Amino acid sequence: xxxxxxxxxxxxxxxxxxxxxxxxxxxxxxxxxxxxxxxxxxxxxxxxxxxxxxxxxxxxxxxxxxxxxxxxxxxxxxxxxxxxxxxxxxxxxxxxxxxxxxxxxxxxxxxxxxxxxxxxxxxxxxxxxxxxxxxxxxxxxxxxxxxxxxxxxxxxxxxxxxxxxxxxxxxxxxxxxxxxxxxxxxxxxxxxxxxxxxxxxxxxxxxxxxxxxxxxxxxxxxxxxxxxxxxxxxxxxxxxxxxxxxxxxxxxxxxxxxxxxxxxxxxxxxxxxxxxxxxxxxxxxxxxxxxxxxxxxxxxxxxxxxxxxxxxxxxxxxxxxxxxxxxxxxxxxxxxxxxxxxxxxxxxxxxxxxxxxxxxxxxxxxxxxxxxxxxxxxxxxxxxxxxxxxxxxxxxxxxxxxxxxxxxxxxxxxxxxxxxxxxxxxxxxxxxxxxxxxxxxxxxxxxxxxxxxxxxxxxxxxxxxxxxxxxxxxxxxxxxxxxxxxxxxxxxxxxxxxxxxxxxxxxxxxxxxxxxxxxxxxxxxxxxxxxxxxxxxxxxxxxxxxxxxxxxxxxxxxxxxxxxxxxxxxxxxxxxxxxxxxxxxxxxxxxxxxxxxxxxxxxxxxxxxxxxxxxxxxxxxxxxxxxxxxxxxxx
RNA sequence: GCCGACGUAGCUCAGCUGGUAGAGCAACGCACUCGUAAUGCGUAGGUCAGGGGUUCGAGUCCCCUCGUCGGCUCCA
Numbered sequence: 001x002x003x004x005x006x007x008x009x010x011x012x013x014x015x016x017x018x019x020x021x022x023x024x025x026x027x028x029x030x031x032x033x034x035x036x037x038x039x040x041x042x043x044x045x046x047x048x049x050x051x052x053x054x055x056x057x058x059x060x061x062x063x064x065x066x067x068x069x070x071x072x073x074x075x076x077x078x079x080x081x082x083x084x085x086x087x088x089x090x091x092x093x094x095x096x097x098x099x100x101x102x103x104x105x106x107x108x109x110x111x112x113x114x115x116x117x118x119x120x121x122x123x124x125x126x127x128x129x130x131x132x133x134x135x136x137x138x139x140x141x142x143x144x145x146x147x148x149x150x151x152x153x154x155x156x157x158x159x160x161x162x163x164x165x166x167x168x169x170x171x172x173x174x175x176x177x178x179x180x181x182x183x184x185x186x187x188x189x190x191x192x193x194x195x196x197x198x199x200x201x202x203x204x205x206x207x208x209x210x211x212x213x214x215x216x217x218x219x220x221x222x223x224x225x226x227x228x229x230x231x232x233x234x235x236x237x238x239x240x241x242x243x244x245x246x247x248x249x250x251x252x253x254x255x256x257x258x259x260x261x262x263x264x265x266x267x268x269x270x271x272x273x274x275x276x277x278x279x280x281x282x283x284x285x286x287x288x289x290x291x292x293x294x295x296x297x298x299x300x301x302x303x304x305x306x307x308x309x310x311x312x313x314x315x316x317x318x319x320x321x322x323x324x325x326x327x328x329x330x331x332x333x334x335x336x337x338x339x340x341x342x343x344x345x346x347x348x349x350x351x352x353x354x355x356x357x358x359x360x361x362x363x364x365x366x367x368x369x370x371x372x373x374x375x376x377x378x379x380x381x382x383x384x385x386x387x388x389x390x391x392x393x394x395x396x397x398x399x400x401x402x403x404x405x406x407x408x409x410x411x412x413x414x415x416x417x418x419x420x421x422x423x424x425x426x427x428x429x430x431x432x433x434x435x436x437x438x439x440x441x442x443x444x445x446x447x448x449x450x451x452x453x454x455x456x457x458x459x460x461x462x463x464x465x466x467x468x469x470x471x472x473x474x475x476x477x478x479x480x481x482x483x484x485x486x487x488x489x490x491x492x493x494x495x496x497x498x499x500x501x502x503x504x505x506x507x508x509x510x511x512x513x514x515x516x517x518x519x520x521x522x523x524x525x526x527x528x529x530x531x532x533x534x535x536x537x538x539x540x541x542x543x544x545x546x547x548x549x550x551x552x553x554x555x556x557x558x559x560x561x562x563x564x565x566x567x568x569x570x571x572x573x574x575x576x577x578x579x580x581x582x583x584x585x586x587x588x589x590x591x592x593x594x595x596x597x598x599x600x601x602x603x604x605x606x607x608x609x610x611x612x613x614x615x616x617x618x619x620x621x622x623x624x625x626x627x628x629x630x631x632x633x634x635x
Numbered sequence: 636g637c638c639g640a641c642g643u644a645g646c647u648c649a650g651c652u653g654g655u656a657g658a659g660c661a662a663c664g665c666a667c668u669c670g671u672a673a674u675g676c677g678u679a680g681g682u683c684a685g686g687g688g689u690u691c692g693a694g695u696c697c698c699c700u701c702g703u704c705g706g707c708u709c710c711a
Contacts, residue, residue: 202638
């Protein structure tokens with residue numbers, strides 16, 4: 001049999017017999033590679049290990065070390081789960097079952113509603129399938145054949161319909177389950193080292209709330225039990241850091257059933273933290289040429305009609321009627337956004353090009369009637385405060401303004417030690433504004449990112465209808481990402497409110513408007529910080545920076561004096577005066593994650609010093625009050 | 636809004652197939668006055684989320700509402 005020649009990733013070439021598969025190639029290279037082989041990559045496309053090679057193919061062997069390996073494993077796991085479901089519920093029809101971050105899911109329709117207890121039975125069945133080391137058998141058919149094969153399965157029919165005419169459609173068969181699937185899969189089910197079904201949920205077919213609701217099972221899968229255990233440990237770590245739990249334990253905020261969903265109440269310590277962050281950011285904004293404004297929380301409906309919210313954002317707004325007397329009744333709306341207020345400030349005077357750019361910021365509390373199912377502690381609430389700003393500028397100023405915003409983003413994230421990435425969203429199908437404006441604005445965003453040497457991804461067509469935007473996603477201490485800052489160009493509002501400025505040529509022109517938040521929602525950002533720091537805030541953020549701990553009652557008076565003198569330097573200090581042993585007070589302070597504990601006993605009173613215990617380092621010895629205050633304030 | 640689970644003391648939770656509510660921590664009181672992560676004893680604390688229904692009897696079963704949790708969706 002004649003040989004064919006394939007190229008390997010390192011540039012070398014290998015001769016294999018005609019008809020050889022990826023697995024044959026792996027075997028020819030080495031038995032250990034063949035053992036580890038999961039799939040192949042031919043000319044950049046993932047293929048099954050049984051795929052027959054052609055002369056000239058560039059072939060890479062995919063093993064569990066490859067970046068694609070987990071995706072492959074999880075996709076195969078989804079099929080195994082589907083087979084288990086099909087075996088237990090023969091009437092099941094299936095939607096889609098992709099691999100996702102950390103796992104997989106499959107959507108399906110069966111006659112009964114599953115309960116969490118049913119997951120165990122499915123897991124058991126999956127374990128059997130895995131033990132049997134079943135293969136995923138690929139077959140190729142035409143669209144017509146595929147329609148026949150999946151007769152009676154409306155979901156697969158719909159998916160098949162959407163495939164391009166004439167395309168070869170592949171299916172994978174494994175036990176009782178046959179699926180429309182591009183593939184590839186791992187060589188056999190035995191390669192799934194460890195898996196666990198995580199949760200049961202409802203999901204609309206194709207994410208569309210007007211379509212049927214399917215059942216969805218989420219699972220996770222790994223090559224080894226250890227990897228699974230590590231993953232479960234990470235989930236537990238995230239639970240320990242949950243801001244809702246820590247918010248209660250650290251007495252930062254609460255939620256009350258009677259107050260209404262999504263309306264958190266901030267306790268003294270939580271409020272203090274929000275104000276610390278706010279004041280820090282305010283000073284930074286002043287330094288960067290912003291001016292603060294304060295605008296109303298409610299406007300007459302006319303404002304919302306002008307802005308378009310009345311027509312387009314109504315379901316998300318709180319409206320109410322007021323009897324003004326004399327038979328006049330007015331509609332008012334509580335602001336879901338700050339833009340109209342800032343625009344009215346801009347509009348209040350004739351503006352000249354000399355006034356631009358005009359940077360107005362506000363810590364603006366807004367209310368949005370979010371759907372009842374989406375609330376999540378501080379992360380998703382109905383009332384929250386944006387660190388909002390609107391920049392009114394000329395088109396050729398956009399670039400520099402965006403650079404300045406990115407610089408601010410970088411500074412702010414650096415303070416908290418967040419790494420971050422950027423995404424640019426471009427013109428969607430439905431949009432307003434001229435193509436030139438879109439192009440100019442999008443280019444300005446991109447070039448600003450480039451000028452700062454930042455990498456970015458493009459979300460094609462994902463911009464708002466009124467302009468392109470940059471989204472910033474940051475990565476917290478345990479690797480989770482959060483979308484915070486948004487820099488958004490707005491072609492809509494300048495139009496709607498008909499705002500203009502005088503150019504150098506004494507003509508009227510429409511300013512560009514940039515909308516941006518750096519933290520996003522102050523409260524949500526606090527939630528992110530709680531989870532990022534696991535409640536153990538750096539001293540500058542900590543609501544209580546130090547507690548003074550008397551060893552015995554006779555030291556109380558001196559403790560009060562210590563507290564008063566430290567408070568005079570601006571430190572936030574409490575005395576733990578309860579009649580408990582010192583070690584109990586230390587335990588409580590540690591639990592409250594207070595950065596410093598100042599122990600005062602006979603020796604300290606005598607020398608007018610405190611014994612400093614640092615939260616993480618323990619006892620660091622005696623210090624004078626001035627030195628202590630200085631060390632904290634400088635930290 | 637939709638699907639599912641859940642809601643018992645301030646917190647964490649127990650309470651079998653219906654028989655009239657319990658623990659630990661916290662709180663309060665008393666004793667202890669203590670040297671770097673939890674002293675002992677005692678007291679008090681619940682319209683079992685709210686409303687309706689079934690039943691001789693409901694924390695437990697059914698319905699509605701509110702809220703929470705996990706998803707979906709939305710995010711001008």
